[in-house]
Every structure is written in C-alpha cells, then in structure tokens.
Amino acid sequence: MTVENHLWLPASADLTLLQDEVHVWRIDLDRPEGQLQHLAATLSSDEVCRAKRFYKEQHRQRFIAGRGILRTILGRYLGVEAQQLEFCYESSGKPVLADTFADSKLSFNLTHSVGLALCAVTCDRLVGVDLEYIRPISDVLALAKRYFSPAEYAVMCGLTPNKMQEVFFRYWTCKEAYLKATGVGIAQLEQIEVSLTPGQPAKLKTEQKWSLLELVPANNSVAAVAVEGSGLQLRCWQY
Incomplete structure (x- = not known):
C-alpha cells in the first residue's frame, strides 16, 4: 500500500x-x-x-x-x-x-x-515507523549483501542503478519499522526478510502476523509502518 x-x-x-x-x-x-x-x-x-x-x-x-x-x-x-x-x-x-x-x-x-x-x-x-530520504549510496550493493537476505540481494542485483537506491531504502525502512516496533534493534536487520513484489503490498516473510504499510511522505522519500495484525485501516494526518 x-x-x-x-x-x-x-x-x-x-x-x-x-x-x-x-x-x-x-x-x-x-x-x-x-x-x-x-x-x-x-x-x-x-x-x-x-x-x-x-x-x-x-x-x-x-x-x-x-x-x-x-x-x-x-x-x-x-x-x-x-x-x-x-x-x-x-x-x-x-x-x-x-x-x-x-x-x-x-x-x-x-x-x-x-x-x-x-x-x-x-x-x-505494537507499531513501528521508519522514514528515509533517498540519497546516493556508493556501496549500496555491499550494504545489501551485508544486511539483506540472499533473495533480497538478488532482487537488488537485477535493478538499474537509480532503481537500486530506491529499493534499498524501501527494504531498509520496512525492516527498521519492524525492529523498532518490537524493540529488537538494528543488530538483527539481516534476519528480517521482506517481499517487495511489483504491484503488491510489501510483506514480512518472516513474520506472518504483522502488516507492512508503505508511504511516500514527501518527494524523494520513503517510509514504512510495521504493525501487529492484518486488515488494518490506515489514516494519515498532517500536523
């Protein structure tokens, strides 16, 4: 979403x-x-x-x-x-x-x-949220290999350089949102596997009882919310 x-x-x-x-x-x-x-x-x-x-x-x-x-x-x-x-x-x-x-x-x-x-x-x-501005990372594939699963890394390798940066931050925010929700911390980033399928909502492969909601809060940014449960209604407010 x-x-x-x-x-x-x-x-x-x-x-x-x-x-x-x-x-x-x-x-x-x-x-x-x-x-x-x-x-x-x-x-x-x-x-x-x-x-x-x-x-x-x-x-x-x-x-x-x-x-x-x-x-x-x-x-x-x-x-x-x-x-x-x-x-x-x-x-x-x-x-x-x-x-x-x-x-x-x-x-x-x-x-x-x-x-x-x-x-x-x-x-x-429980709920967690993470926000990142998309910015160039010179060693993006090296970081993906370190922190992502083999399947996620394979997806990254098949992308154009521009798309690679965006997808890296999408993976990162989804994982970080879940880790923030559970209070586990970034040390277990590579243990959380996310499915990013074109035209489909992001999913946590490793945690079936959780939902991921992706957002675009501003130009050139991505964000994700990880929340317990499914079938949830998302409402977005401007303060």
Missing part, C-alpha cells in the same frame, strides 16, 4: 482511534520561534537536558519540535495536556507511555529524517 502526498489530511477536533486503525502523522520539524518556545515548555526536565546536548542549534530546535508535537498529539488521544504525559524507556531506548497511561493501551513510534518526522499511533497493538 502506498500513500501519496495529497492524502495527508488535517485531523478533526474529536479525534478517535479504533482498534483496527493505524494513524500516521506527518510533522514539519522546522517551526517558528514562538511555537518552539511553547513546545519547549511542555517537555520534561530530562527532555530539556537532551535538547541542550545538541551541538547544532537546528538539531536542538528539531528535537524540541519533535518531542513537543509528539506530546501534543498523544495528549489529544488521551485527553490530557501535553506536559502531563510521562514516558519511560525500553532497553533499546524506545520511548513508551509510562504505567500511568497503561489503561489507554495506546502505542506509538516516532521517526525523523532531516526536517520531517512521522508519528504512528495504534491501540492495543
């Missing part, structure tokens, strides 16, 4: 998330100073400390925007103010809602590249 740019819609005020839905939010991380100040005020003390560690001002501002907007979005689902949210972290570093909000059964995952972020939200099912 591929979602083009024009299908990203503004969310209504009465936002609801059904159990068979996956919501994905597209977020512009480059925000005016006034908005950044407001978003910074919603962050926890540890998030403020993390923001201060960034050497480049642009990276610091994008971190503040990403975490502040994440808090704002999740707050809308939970009916609480952004600054009231509490996170804890899995061993992989993946943020999850603290036990205070366990009854909501809300799961989320955030990814960003350059000035764009995506936030995936589900109810009572």
